[in-house]
Amino acid sequence: MTARSRVSILSGAAIAAAVASLISTGVTRAIGPDYQYISDAPPVGTFNDVVSLTGNGFLGTGSVIGYMDTDNLPIDELQDGDEVCLAILTANHVAKDITPANNATANWGDGPNAPGGSYKFINNVGPYVTYTLTDPVNNPNNLTEDISIMQSVITLDSSNFNYVTGTILPNILSLSNAMELPEGTGTYYQLNSEDQVNFTEVGYGRGGVWNGTDYNTNSPTGARRFQNNTITNATAPAVQLGGAYFEPLVGQTILAPSAAGGGTSKPGDSGGPYLTGGDSSEVSVTPEYTDDNIWPEGELPEPGIPINVPIDYSDDLSAVHVGAQGYNDLVPAAVGGKVPGNLNWGVPLIGGDGGSLEWAEDYAENPCVIPEPAPLLLLAFGGIPLLLRRRRKA
Numbered sequence: 001m002t003a004r005s006r007v008s009i010l011s012g013a014a015i016a017a018a019v020a021s022l023i024s025t026g027v028t029r030a031i032g033p034d035y036q037y038i039s040d041a042p043p044v045g046t047f048n049d050v051v052s053l054t055g056n057g058f059l060g061t062g063s064v065i066g067y068m069d070t071d072n073l074p075i076d077e078l079q080d081g082d083e084v085c086l087a088i089l090t091a092n093h094v095a096k097d098i099t100p101a102n103n104a105t106a107n108w109g110d111g112p113n114a115p116g117g118s119y120k121f122i123n124n125v126g127p128y129v130t131y132t133l134t135d136p137v138n139n140p141n142n143l144t145e146d147i148s149i150m151q152s153v154i155t156l157d158s159s160n161f162n163y164v165t166g167t168i169l170p171n172i173l174s175l176s177n178a179m180e181l182p183e184g185t186g187t188y189y190q191l192n193s194e195d196q197v198n199f200t201e202v203g204y205g206r207g208g209v210w211n212g213t214d215y216n217t218n219s220p221t222g223a224r225r226f227q228n229n230t231i232t233n234a235t236a237p238a239v240q241l242g243g244a245y246f247e248p249l250v251g252q253t254i255l256a257p258s259a260a261g262g263g264t265s266k267p268g269d270s271g272g273p274y275l276t277g278g279d280s281s282e283v284s285v286t287p288e289y290t291d292d293n294i295w296p297e298g299e300l301p302e303p304g305i306p307i308n309v310p311i312d313y314s315d316d317l318s319a320v321h322v323g324a325q326g327y328n329d330l331v332p333a334a335v336g337g338k339v340p341g342n343l344n345w346g347v348p349l350i351g352g353d354g355g356s357l358e359w360a361e362d363y364a365e366n367p368c369v370i371p372e373p374a375p376l377l378l379l380a381f382g383g384i385p386l387l388l389r390r391r392r393k394a
Contacts, residue, residue, distance in 0.1 A: 036263060036285055036309060038202065038224040040110045040120055043281040044314035045171040050273060052111060052204035052222060053094055053125060053150070055104030059221045060094030061203040061272035062106065062150065063173050063317055066364025075169050080161060084169070086152040087367035088125060089360060090271030091322045091347075092245070095128040095148040106152050108168065111204055114223035121163050125152040127371035131359045133237055133246060133350075138185045143239060145247035145356065146322045147347050149363045151370035175364065176316035177357045178276040179231060179250045179348035187236040197231040197250075200261075200275045200313040201321060205268030227263030228312045229344070231274075231319075250274075250319055251345045261309045265324040265344045274346050277316030282308040319346035 038047050049064035066087040069078060078084070088106055098104040109120035128150040132142055154164055179197055206221050235249045284306045324344040349357040363370060 036225045036227065036261065036283075037114045037117070038110060038226055038283070039114075040117070042311075043283060044278060044311060045167075046173050046275075046278070046314050047202055047224070047226075048108065048167050049171045049173055050202040050224065051088065052107045052119075052224075052268075053088070053090055053098055053104065053271065054107060055098035055125075056101035058094070058097040059204060059268045060090060060098065060270045061205070061268065061321070062088040062090035062094070063271075063273045064168065064171075065089045065149070065173050065175060065317065065360060066367055067169055067172060068366060068368050070368060075165055078156060078161075078165055080157050082156045084154045084156065084164065085368040085370075086154065086168070087364045087370070088150045088152055089273075089317065089320060090148055090150060091320055092128075092130050092144060092146045092148040093322070094271040095130075095150055099126065099128070106150075108163075109224075111223040113221065117223060121160060121168070123152050123154050125150045127151050129363060129371055131356045133248075133356070135185065135237065135246070138237065139239070139246040141243070143243065143246040145347055146240075146245045147247075147320050147356065147360075149360065149367075149370065151367055153368075172364075173273065173275075173317045174277065174315055175349060175357060175360055176276060176318045177349050177351040177355070178316060178318040179234070179274075181234050181236060181248055181250070181348060181350070184236050186238045188233065189235075190233050191231065197276060197318075198228070198312055199231065199318065200226055200228050200311055201263075201265070201269070201272055202226045202275070203265070203269030203272035203321065205270075205272075206266040221268035225263070226261070226311060227265070228261040228310065229263070234348075247347050248350065249322075249345045250348045261311065265321065269321055270323060272321045273317040274319040274321065275313040275316060276318045278314035281311045281314065283311055285309050317349070319348040321346045 040048070042048070051062050051064065053060045053062045064086050068085045070083045070085070073082065086106075104125050105122050106125040107119040107122050110117035112118050128148040130144040130148045132144045133139065134142060154160065156164060202224065203226075204222055204224055229252045231250045231252050233251045235251070237246055237248045239246050285308075322345055347356075349355075349360060351357045
């Protein structure tokens with residue numbers, strides 16, 4: 001592994017002030033520009049298992065990472081009347097927000113606010129489990145991480161059988177620990193180019209329309225979008241703002257929208273996946289932007305003319321989006337497309353015995369046991385094994 005450029009080494013308390021201030025309840029809940037809608041039949045099938053999560057007046061994003069039939073039947077042997085348990089990975093604050101009303105749902109499809117779009121299938125989502133990274137010194141109160149796995153139980157019948165067995169179950173996302181992390185606790189690194197990780201994020205949050213000064217976020221949630229970006233920094237576990245979570249983080253500088261598929265996170269994207277595996281694909285989109293400042297020089301398309309925008313990655317889920325710093329001072333690509341100090345953050349999946357990757361894999365393989373406890377706790381945090389592990393697709 002190549003050397004990282006170390007910016008600072010901070011205590012847990014300092015991290016709480018320097019990093020966690022970016023992830024408070026009042027800032028952007030975490031996708032991309034309005035034009036990057038994902039249709040219900042995208043060129044990469046796994047996007048069909050990125051879902052919106054709604055309830056109690058809130059909206060977030062989640063990813064289907066596993067399923068189990070109560071009789072342990074393979075897909076081709078399922079029948080009407082069978083029950084299928086799904087495991088949906090999301091942010092913990094999303095799970096907590098949507099469940100109090102007891103009518104929380106997972107919603108598949110391009111979304112009602114995409115052009116000509118709708119949800120193709122809706123199902124209740126209920127109990128959830130949360131991962132705790134145990135560190136008696138730095139996390140004495142056993143704060144959890146901001147990641148949860150929710151259970152959704154589907155009873156197959158003639159109205160949903162074809163969609164569940166033909167679209168949902170074959171496209172379950174794989175899990176990976178492809179994100180780089182520093183060693184120790186409360187350590188912040190700006191990653192050099194060799195250690196930076198490219199990814200694609202998918203979510204149902206609001207779009208961002210450039211109005212000449214900043215991004216107007218009044219566009220509605222409920223339309224599946226994507227953005228391409230790069231992990232540029234990492235923080236070892238620390239207590240977050242208000243003592244809400246103890247977790248590692250990976251972050252990216254917000255990209256101005258561009259023909260390369262860059263974008264900025266918006267409310268409603270929390271819980272969405274950072275995808276790092278799979279082949280690059282292209283999707284034809286119709287740009288909705290008309291201000292030439294928001295496109296890199298020479299890349300401004302004609303308004304209303306479809307162009308091909310790349311989807312960089314589509315398969316391996318390596319981190320969960322949890323939040324973003326304010327975006328009102330986000331400036332366009334005229335300054336290089338990046339704005340120092342404007343950041344999006346995700347919680348990475350960590351490999352090794354008892355790590356969050358193993359925790360997620362166990363529930364992905366046994367979602368019917370949620371919410372029974374599974375004490376997979378990391379008892380000591382030092383060097384993080386960076387072994388790339390991929391869960392075999394169902």
